[in-house]
Amino acid sequence: MAILFIEDYKPLLKSVTKGLREAGYTVDSTGDGEEGLWFALTGKYDVIILDLMLPNVDGLTILKKLRKKENPVHVLILTAKDTLDDKLKGLDLGADDYLVKPFAFEELLARVRALVRRNYEKKSPLITVADLEIDSNKRIAKRAGKPLDLTAREYAILEFMALNAGNVVSRTNIWENIYDSAAEAYSNVVDVYINALRRKLEDGGLSRLIHTRRGEGYVLEEKD
């Protein structure tokens, strides 16, 4: 899950970016409005966390430009402005959520999760594919009732594939979802993670869930 975080207050930018990454998200962050707009327009993000008062280009302008280009990305406004007017303005311009500083980090995470679910039109935090169960709130996965011991990246890939269950996801898709734009691409990193996931999923002789589509990517589904 990829998040763009645009926030000009550096200590907050630093800590929240760190927290989001530790929660398993891929995070691009910037303290400059102009740079933020460029990221938003060129990258593919599940959620953009947007401050309003930004140097060069302010948050509402970024939001307006995104919506003008019919970019459907979910935007959460994170700001110190707490008046009803500010909130209405933000939401009317197409923001999906509004959180006032200071905030509990857990709340920010919960709201981000809710927005991610909406991306896949899911209201429940639970994702089920055959005997695979994923709880996106608790960030745990179970196969046949048995909890899987996954790293944050492995979990992120599994959740992404489960949300797209039955559909082919390319290696690039997966890549974008687990690495921020600053990371350099290794062609086989995705394959390495997929292999590790398959091992953990099929532990104890269970059936294969992640299938390879030659030349296209991977698909998570139950095959008869």
Next chain:
Amino acid sequence: MRSLRNILVIATTAATVVVFTVMVVALYVSTRIKLLNRFDNSLLEKARLLASTIEYDDDGDLDLEFKEMDMREFEAGAEGYLQFWLDGDKLLYRSPSLGASDLNQFGGTDEEPAFSWVDLPEGRRGRAVGYTYNPRFDIDYDEDKYEYDDDDDEKDKAKKLRKKLKKERKIERARSRMKPMTLMLGRDTGPIDAILGDLFTQILVTGILAVIILAGVLWFVVRRSMKPLDRLATQISQVGDEDLSKRIELAKAPSEIIPVRDRLNDLLSRLEAAFQRERSFSADVAHELRNPIAGLRSTMEITLGKEREVGEYQEAIDDSLEITTQMQDMVEKLLSLARLESGQVEIKPEDVALNELIDSEWKTLAESADTKKLKVHWESGEPVRVTTDASLLRIVVRNILENAVSYADEGGDIRIEVASGNGKADISVSNSSSKIDREQAEHVFKRFWRSDVARTDAGLHCGLGLPLVKKVAEVLGGTATVSTSDNGDFKISISVSNYEAG
């Protein structure tokens, strides 16, 4: 309760009553005097007429001719009283109206008749005129009768002369018997008093009616013209604490109320502006405090979220400490501003050496200036002295120097200049700054305003330094201005006069 309306009505009515009374009294008195004058004149006229009818004849006997005139006014019970005395106190005639009583004599001569108030019979009161005179001597003496004619003979002549002498002796004799006559003529003044009384009553009734009507009209008019005051009060009462944007309209206000309305509206505007400032200031403070608190909270929450290496904890504590320091700086500046604004700052003037002040403040900034490779143009040179509060001036110097170091372009210049004269000292600090333009420079004294440059490293600058500089300069009786030059220099100039108490 003192009511303008009552005061106006009562005062005007009272004034009218006083003026009216004075007028009535004056009118009464003057009318009375005039009437009495006329009365006296007619008395005298009558007296002269009567007096002229009394004559002595050739035999020296008095001929009281007036008795044959119309004397009805002197009959018993009538209003006229007449009395004649001969030779002082010999009663000659007393009109029937007097009955057995006498009029009192009170002097007066033919040339200067005397007038007086007199008590008359039957308890009446009146005026009288009196004087003593010599009645005419009516002699039948024709000179021609005794003139000699040419044809008169001696005998005739002697006869004529004898006759003439005889006549002259007779006249002489009669003249010696003549006595001065004293006349007193009185008349009841009752009719005058009656006229005056009527007049007085009429004027009084008319006056009282007029005053009552006037008071009513006044009350109505005053009430009507005071209406705008009531409307003013109503409108003022509608101006609430919540909404100061309301203004007092008061259409068709009289010219006396317009200044009041205008001043009130001015006051409301100033109040509204002050409230607005206060409100937006509080909002700004809240807003500006939210960011660092959010930073602190998320740093701590995330760090505590899981077990970490010692180094990570240290970093988090470092970060938190930095945020705390920034918050402290901001709170202190806010408190300074608040204290300066409420006038809680005591100014202790002393002789301050500006150069030394700049040198000592620069020490703490020299390192950061070096890091940014700034070229500093500052020569301590001749000491510049000014009498002012040293610690407040230090705040000014520190903030403008900090500002210059923070916003100077990397590798740019900082120029510090001081000068003094005419009882004041000037400090100016300029720095090369390609990022701030003239338009932005106008905002630097606004609280919490930060240029985009400052915003880029948000947190370091709270946008209170230069507003504080300006406020302190003002408190010290000086000025703070900014200017930008075409080659991209941003300059802050401070001018502080020698402080004079009061």
